[in-house]
Amino acid sequence: MTPDPLAPLLALADVEAAFTAARERVDAALRHRALRRNGGQVAAEISLRAAVASAALEDHRYGLDEVRAGTVTDPVVQGALRVAEAVGGLVDLWPRAPRQVLARLHVLAARGVVPEAALGRLESGAERIDALAGLVAGNDRTPPLLLAAVVHAELLTLKPFAGPAGVVARAAARLTLIGRGFDTRGLVDVEAGHLAREPEYVGAAGAYATGTPDGLRSWLRHYAAAVSVGADEIAEVGDAVLSPSAT
Structure with missing residues (x-):
């Protein structure tokens, strides 16, 4: 069996423990009673919520109720909503044709933000995108949470596309978590976790870009923390869904 190329990252101090804790938090959240009938x-x-948070991380910030009401026409928000709607249909294609999916995500995210000719086209980093695609395609060795964290960080720091490249990065990570069975129903709002810890998110991404062990560790620990926050939101939303019948 081919060894997992990312396995050494789990040996960084506290990373495996942080991932285990995040996994346990998600498992507990997925037992919420609202998911039985109101999933x-x-x-x-x-x-x-994930789409609104992803747009906010691009500094396009709007209230959830505004977006829910359909009054927000900001193209970055609209792009994030299109991406969120499309994710489910791209899960199966992601491990087979990662570059094609990334191009599609960019078309959805950046329409109305960048020129038509730039949609779906790499601006830089083609070699690293090829390497990332090779890591994603058919990879059943790397633990899902670790692979999603690396996919996210690579795309976030490389910024291979014009415009809201972060929306693409976060969607690719979500696809990884769903497709690899960590979050098959797309219920973990990791984007909200990043937004809740936004200074750490920005700092940890910058640390990852250094390529040092401490930088990689910083990002991976942040990612686990963001997943935990996203897991907690399942309970928050679940309680809100049940509350009308409880009153």
Whole structure:
């Protein structure tokens, strides 16, 4: 069996423990009673929240209720919503044709933000994108959370596309978590976790870009923390969904 090329990252101090804790937090959240009969409603709300958070991380910040009401026409927000809606249909294609999926995500995210000719086209980093695609394609060795964290960081720091490249990075990470079975229903709002810890998110991404062990560790620990925050949101949304029948 081919060894996992990312396995050494789990040996960095506290990383494996942080990932284990995040996994346990997600497992506990997925037992929320709202998911038994109202799972679709919870998933739809979390998808909306994730899109709003992803746009906010591009510094396009709007209230959740504004976006829910359909009054926000900001193209970055609209792009994040299109991406959120499309994720489910791209899960199976992601491990087979990662570059094609990334191009599609960029078309959805950046329409109305960058010129038509730039949609789906790499601006830089083709070699690293090829390497990343090779890491994603058919990889059933790397633990899902670790692979998603690396996919996210590579795309976030490389910025291979014009415009809201961060929306693409976060969507690719979400695809990885869903497709690899960590979060099959797309219920973990990792984007909200990044937004809740935004200074850390920015700093940890910068640290990852240095390529040092401490920098990589900083990012991976942040990612685990963001997943934990996203898991907690399942309970928050689930409680809200159940509250009308509880009163």
